[in-house]
Amino acid sequence: MSVFNKDSADEFARGARAVIALPEMGGEGRRDADARLDEAAGLAGAIGVEVAERLRFRIRQPRPATLFGKGQVEQIAEAVDREGAELLIVDAPITPIQQKNLETGTKAKVIDRTGLILEIFGERAATAEGRLQVELAHLDYQAGRLVRSWTHLERQRGGFGFLGGPGETQIEADRRLIRDRMAKLKKELDQVTRTRALHRTRRQRAPWPVIALVGYTNAGKSTLFNRVTHADVMAENLLFATLDPTMREVALPGFDKAILSDTVGFISELPTQLVAAFRATLEEVISADLIVHVRDISHPDTDAQRSDVEQVLKEIGAGEAAGQARLEAWNKIDLLDAEEADRVRAEAARREDVVLLSALTGKGVDDLLECAGNHLRKGAKLRTVTLPVGEGEAIAWLHAHGEVVSLHTEGLETIVEVRMSDSDWARFDARRAEA
Numbered sequence: 001m002s003v004f005n006k007d008s009a010d011e012f013a014r015g016a017r018a019v020i021a022l023p024e025m026g027g028e029g030r031r032d033a034d035a036r037l038d039e040a041a042g043l044a045g046a047i048g049v050e051v052a053e054r055l056r057f058r059i060r061q062p063r064p065a066t067l068f069g070k071g072q073v074e075q076i077a078e079a080v081d082r083e084g085a086e087l088l089i090v091d092a093p094i095t096p097i098q099q100k101n102l103e104t105g106t107k108a109k110v111i112d113r114t115g116l117i118l119e120i121f122g123e124r125a126a127t128a129e130g131r132l133q134v135e136l137a138h139l140d141y142q143a144g145r146l147v148r149s150w151t152h153l154e155r156q157r158g159g160f161g162f163l164g165g166p167g168e169t170q171i172e173a174d175r176r177l178i179r180d181r182m183a184k185l186k187k188e189l190d191q192v193t194r195t196r197a198l199h200r201t202r203r204q205r206a207p208w209p210v211i212a213l214v215g216y217t218n219a220g221k222s223t224l225f226n227r228v229t230h231a232d233v234m235a236e237n238l239l240f241a242t243l244d245p246t247m248r249e250v251a252l253p254g255f256d257k258a259i260l261s262d263t264v265g266f267i268s269e270l271p272t273q274l275v276a277a278f279r280a281t282l283e284e285v286i287s288a289d290l291i292v293h294v295r296d297i298s299h300p301d302t303d304a305q306r307s308d309v310e311q312v313l314k315e316i317g318a319g320e321a322a323g324q325a326r327l328e329a330w331n332k333i334d335l336l337d338a339e340e341a342d343r344v345r346a347e348a349a350r351r352e353d354v355v356l357l358s359a360l361t362g363k364g365v366d367d368l369l370e371c372a373g374n375h376l377r378k379g380a381k382l383r384t385v386t387l388p389v390g391e392g393e394a395i396a397w398l399h400a401h402g403e404v405v406s407l408h409t410e411g412l413e414t415i416v417e418v419r420m421s422d423s424d425w426a427r428f429d430a431r432r433a434e435a
């Protein structure tokens, strides 16, 4: 899918062996290094790469040429050689120069965390929209690297020379090529997004609330989704198992119908290009009536993961400032030992927006649905509507979605006083406007 195969990891075969190197620079104190290595191994596993060895290095002073110190590069090279690895995964952003030098120094192909995440998305994207978004993100990533590293790329790559005009350098030609391809992709994507938006408007007018599940990758969103909707979405111990959003009906106490949406998981240092690219997909989240943030409460970095997710939500404009209701589902309580469970229970008891559950065993799932229903009803607004007599259907709709406080007829008009959520009022108004 890339314009420049040389600069991407496209050619890695599944089953390749890799060494992971984690540079510890001291700034990442809140994260557990082992959990971080596990996550990197999980990312590698997600594209079928087998991790032969995990190394961590304390970096006092990052070296511009290689990031790691000289002795450290030698240690990495030894590990690569010993394990017969073809790939070195550096769990941090590296510059193209560092990538090149590390490749020379270790005789392995080198990929950084962003590159790895882009690879996974490239392999997983199933819909036309997803593929376009990922390719766009990939090109954007390459364009950025091109700018910073043009000297070595120019020397390294002989291709595309025929495209440049007289006097045009290789880098300019490459950049132009990327720009043109990106413009074309954006146009295609616009088209797909418009079609989807159309479907969405149609759905929005449908008289039921939408609940979006969001959360860190592997938190258990799809497991929860499957349990409450009886769907069969892929739920696996695999990072980024879900890429494309799925929507299903869900039975919610007090509502005749609601829609639940399962979405792509987030991760720390999610490439900004991907956040931007998936903005359209994540619109389901932005426009949802309620966001349920699913957290793996048994994970050592659960708090750091929470802030990563909050950060992405903010970036896509689904912040709490938008007035959107938000719940936290603290999942995987079955994995807590007695002491942890007590601590977590006490913490949850202090908050109104937290439900403890296990999507795996089903414990607490009903509480979540009840709590979701309550939150959707909360913030309901009282309004008085005047309808012509004989609008039985509209009145039935109001009964189904809100709490009818009073109803009486005056002459040819029925006057109804109803308490209902903002989003239902918007739906009601849209229906009236259409009628």
Ligand SMILES: Nc1nc2c(ncn2[C@@H]2O[C@H](COP(=O)(O)OP(=O)(O)OP(=O)(O)O)[C@@H](O)[C@H]2O)c(=O)[nH]1
Binding pocket: 215, 216, 217, 218, 219, 220, 221, 222, 223, 224, 234, 235, 236, 237, 238, 239, 240, 241, 242, 243, 263, 264, 265, 266, 331, 332, 333, 334, 335, 357, 358, 359, 360, 361
């Ligand atoms: N023990 C336990 N495991 C769970 C629970 N919920 C989910 N899991 C496991 O966690 C792993 C990830 O679950 P998924 O539902 O695929 O997670 P996800 O949030 O959809 O992940 P992505 O789609 O990758 O973002 C699977 O192996 C699940 O079986 C739970 O309550 N308890």
Ligand SMILES: [Mg+2]
Binding pocket: 221, 222, 223, 234, 235, 241, 242, 263
């Ligand atoms: Mg999933």
